[in-house]
Amino acid sequence: METNQTENGKELSPFENAPECPRCNKKMLPWKTPDMTNWTSKFVWVCFNDECDYFKRGWKWMEEKYSKHVSYRHKLDPETGETGPLPVWSEDALREGIITKKTGS
Numbered sequence: 001m002e003t004n005q006t007e008n009g010k011e012l013s014p015f016e017n018a019p020e021c022p023r024c025n026k027k028m029l030p031w032k033t034p035d036m037t038n039w040t041s042k043f044v045w046v047c048f049n050d051e052c053d054y055f056k057r058g059w060k061w062m063e064e065k066y067s068k069h070v071s072y073r074h075k076l077d078p079e080t081g082e083t084g085p086l087p088v089w090s091e092d093a094l095r096e097g098i099i100t101k102k103t104g105s
């Protein structure tokens with residue numbers, strides 16, 4: 001099993017210290033970063049709250065600006081602390097990447 005360590009040796013866990021979304025104050029969820037991206041983090045924190053203001057406004061904004069049915073979810077990189085939008089094309093999009101704690105054992 002791979003370890004997930006930062007340069008200073010501090011281990012990042014997707015199950016500890018979940019930050020709150022600054023837009024909706026809900027706990028963000030760990031989302032596995034796809035292999036083909038150049039993100040250094042193994043996972044990023046993403047707000048998967050469908051009632052999140054950021055997410056809800058994204059639909060309208062993109063529809064008006066680009067006539068596209070897409071939106072964004074708020075994302076936070078645990079290694080760099082950078083925040084930004086994570087594009088989604090439906091409410092269910094990217095949910096399969098959410099890291100869930102294995103039960104049992």
Ligand SMILES: [Zn+2]
Pocket residue numbers: 021022023024025026047048049052053054074
């Ligand atoms: Zn949110």
